[in-house]
Amino acid sequence: MDTIGFRISSLDQRPNKDLLERFKNIATPLLSDNMNRLQGAYANLKPLHKNGRLVGPALTVRTRAGDNLMVHKAIDLAQPGDVIVVDAGGETTQAIVGEIMMRLAQKKGINGFVIDGAIRDTDAFIESNFPCFAKGSTHRGPYKDGPGEINEPITIGNMIVNPGDIIIGDMDGVIAVPLQHAEHILNLAIEQEKREQLMFEQIELETIDRSWVDETLRKKGCVFV
Numbered sequence: 001m002d003t004i005g006f007r008i009s010s011l012d013q014r015p016n017k018d019l020l021e022r023f024k025n026i027a028t029p030l031l032s033d034n035m036n037r038l039q040g041a042y043a044n045l046k047p048l049h050k051n052g053r054l055v056g057p058a059l060t061v062r063t064r065a066g067d068n069l070m071v072h073k074a075i076d077l078a079q080p081g082d083v084i085v086v087d088a089g090g091e092t093t094q095a096i097v098g099e100i101m102m103r104l105a106q107k108k109g110i111n112g113f114v115i116d117g118a119i120r121d122t123d124a125f126i127e128s129n130f131p132c133f134a135k136g137s138t139h140r141g142p143y144k145d146g147p148g149e150i151n152e153p154i155t156i157g158n159m160i161v162n163p164g165d166i167i168i169g170d171m172d173g174v175i176a177v178p179l180q181h182a183e184h185i186l187n188l189a190i191e192q193e194k195r196e197q198l199m200f201e202q203i204e205l206e207t208i209d210r211s212w213v214d215e216t217l218r219k220k221g222c223v224f225v
Contacts, residue, residue, distance in 0.1 A: 006147035008073065011082075013164045014057040015179055020081070020166065022186055023055050028168055028175045030189040030196075040175040041157030044090075045114065045133045047171060048122055054131035054169035056083040056111035058161050058176060063087070063148035065117065066094030068101070070148030075101060077150065080109030083167040085176075087154035088117030092136040094143065095120035102130050114167060114174055116156035133174045 032040045059082045061074045066088075074084050084105065088096045097113055099121035105113065112131030119125065122137045135157075151163040159176055161167070166177040177185050202208035217224075 007149050009151040011151045011163050015166055026189050028170050028172045030192050031175050034185050034188040041159040044135050045157045045174050048132045048134050049125050050129045054112040056081050058083055058085045058165045058167050060154045060163050061086045061150055062154050065089040065091035067145055068096045068142040069144045069146045074150050075104050078110050081111055083111050085114040085161050087156050090116050092118035094140050095138050096142055099124035133169050
C-alpha cells in the first residue's frame with residue numbers, strides 16, 4: 001500500500017520533443033486565454049532569473065514547508081529537459097533550492113525550477129540565467145527530513161499540475177498545459193496569435209474597428225451623458 005504523503009512515483013508519460021519545440025515561441029497569455037484564464041499560476045510566482053523562457057515536462061514534488069529532501073531526490077530522478085515543479089506550500093521562511101541544487105540541475109540538463117516557496121543564492125540564478133520561478137528569496141536554508149511526494153498531482157499558485165504536464169514560463173509568469181489537451185490548446189493559441197498580429201497591423205494603419213467598446217457599454221446599461 002502507498003504511504004500517502006511520503007512516496008515516490010514514476011513519471012510514465014512525457015510530451016514528445018516535437019510538441020515541446022512548438023511550445024517554445026508561444027507566450028503564456030495566449031495559452032492562458034485558451035484555457036479560460038484559469039490554468040495559470042498566481043502572479044506571486046515570479047521569474048528570478050535574468051530573462052528567457054522555460055519549457056518542459058513537469059516533474060512534480062510536494063514537500064513540507066521549508067524542507068527539500070524530496071527535491072534532492074527529484075533532481076536525481078529527473079531526465080534532461082524536465083522542469084522540477086515544487087509545491088512547498090507557498091511558505092517563504094526557508095529556501096527550498098539554492099546554488100548547489102541549481103548547479104546539480106544544470107549538470108543533469110534539467111530545464112528549470114518552479115518553486116511555490118522561496119529560493120536563496122538569487123545572484124547565482126541571475127548570473128547563470130538558469131530559469132527559476134519562485135515566490136521569493138531568503139538567506140535561510142532548508143531542512144532535509146521529509147516527508148513529501150514525487151510525481152503526484154500538486155497545486156502551486158492555485159494552479160493544478162499533473163506529472164508530465166507541459167510547463168511554460170516567461171516574463172509574464174508560469175502556466176501548466178495538461179498533457180492530454182496540449183496539442184489542441186497549442187493550435188488555439190497559434191490561431192489567436194495570428195489574429196493578434198492582424199490587429200497590430202490594423203492599429204498601425206488606423207483601420208482597427210473599435211465599435212465593440214461602445215456596443216458592449218450599451219448592452220451593459222452604461223449611460224452616455
